Amino acid sequence: MQSCLLVSAPLDADADAAISIRGLVKRYGDRDAVAGLDLDIRRGEIFALLGPNGAGKTTTVEVLEGYRSRDEGDVRVLGQDPAAGGRRWRSRIGIVLQSGAGDSQLTCLELLRAQAAYYPDPRDPVEVLELVGLAEKAGARGRSLSGGQRRRLDVALGIVGKPDLLFLDEPTTGFDPEARRQFWSLIRSLRELGTTMLLTTHYLDEAEELADRVGVIAGGRLVEVAVPAELGGRQAAPAVVSWTEDGVRRSSPTPTPTAFVAELAGRFAGEVPDLAVTRPTLEDVYLQMIGQPAEEPAR
Numbered sequence: 222m223q224s225c226l227l228v229s230a231p232l233d234a235d236a237d238a239a240i241s242i243r244g245l246v247k248r249y250g251d252r253d254a255v256a257g258l259d260l261d262i263r264r265g266e267i268f269a270l271l272g273p274n275g276a277g278k279t280t281t282v283e284v285l286e287g288y289r290s291r292d293e294g295d296v297r298v299l300g301q302d303p304a305a306g307g308r309r310w311r312s313r314i315g316i317v318l319q320s321g322a323g324d325s326q327l328t329c330l331e332l333l334r335a336q337a338a339y340y341p342d343p344r345d346p347v348e349v350l351e352l353v354g355l356a357e358k359a360g361a362r363g364r365s366l367s368g369g370q371r372r373r374l375d376v377a378l379g380i381v382g383k384p385d386l387l388f389l390d391e392p393t394t395g396f397d398p399e400a401r402r403q404f405w406s407l408i409r410s411l412r413e414l415g416t417t418m419l420l421t422t423h424y425l426d427e428a429e430e431l432a433d434r435v436g437v438i439a440g441g442r443l444v445e446v447a448v449p450a451e452l453g454g455r456q457a458a459p460a461v462v463s464w465t466e467d468g469v470r471r472s473s474p475t476p477t478p479t480a481f482v483a484e485l486a487g488r489f490a491g492e493v494p495d496l497a498v499t500r501p502t503l504e505d506v507y508l509q510m511i512g513q514p515a516e517e518p519a520r
């Protein structure tokens with residue numbers, strides 16, 4: 222039995238993973254929007270899918286949600302093929318789309334109650350409003366909410382069914398910095414409750430802050446999957462030590478920054494002016510991976 226599993230594991234989707242994808246292909250006409258994608262997302266994990274516009278993120282996620290057909294490949298979401306997922310399977314999945322239900326005439330609580338009625342074992346709508354920080358807006362109509370509050374309502378609607386797996390599509394677009402931080406803390410609370418999350422985002426700091434692992438997709442292919450700190454060999458990349466000397470900003474890459482700084486400190490006999498030790502950011506390695514320069518050239 223064991224040897225059989227070992228032989229077949231690389232080819233077959235993993236039924237124990239929250240999401241397992243093998244050889245996914247989706248074509249629009251003669252164009253491959255997704256061109257042979259393999260990925261496993263573990264239960265309880267927060268996974269961020271990164272990629273430039275048109276990379277294939279939405280197409281992939283829609284296949285996983287059961288809203289888009291595929292041309293090739295084996296896909297399992299919570300152990301089911303989403304193309305054949307029934308009502309019971311769907312009730313275990315939550316989806317937070319880019320544009321939500323914020324314009325509704327119903328109040329927040331009414332909306333949540335209506336949504337909860339579709340699920341066999343929903344969360345208490347009042348508790349969900351508290352969890353997303355909208356308790357005081359229970360009686361407010363969706364259209365009276367601010368942009369950030371509407372997004373929280375979208376998340377509330379996505380989680381009221383107590384999903385095992387939550388899809389979040391660019392959840393914090395348009396948030397102010399404080400609202401984003403509050404939202405991140407909400408996502409962490411959901412993780413503590415055991416929810417697996419697949420997040421697409423264009424914010425690299427968001428991926429770094431939240432994700433256990435990130436996957437970079439470009440041209441319909443997965444370029445790399447790694448924990449954020451290790452993407453693109455970041456951890457092993459040489460540090461860059463920068464300082465100011467004789468009024469000039471200097472910098473030097475070094476594999477041994479501690480020794481380098483000690484030597485500098487000796488030379489300056491005390492504080493090294495404007496000393497900084499940096500390593501490539503997630504954004505640096507991401508832009509390199511997708512073939513973009515780290516900084517836009519001046520026009």
Ligand SMILES: Nc1ncnc2c1ncn2[C@@H]1O[C@H](COP(=O)(O)OP(=O)(O)OP(=O)(O)O)[C@@H](O)[C@H]1O
Pocket residue numbers: 249254272273274275276277278279280281
């Ligand atoms: N319904 C469709 N018909 C034809 N082509 C499509 C369709 N949907 C997507 N595409 C194409 O498939 C490719 C992948 O699109 P997709 O929306 O999956 O990218 P994305 O990574 O989600 O982009 P974004 O970051 O802009 O949301 C793009 O070239 C897009 O133009």
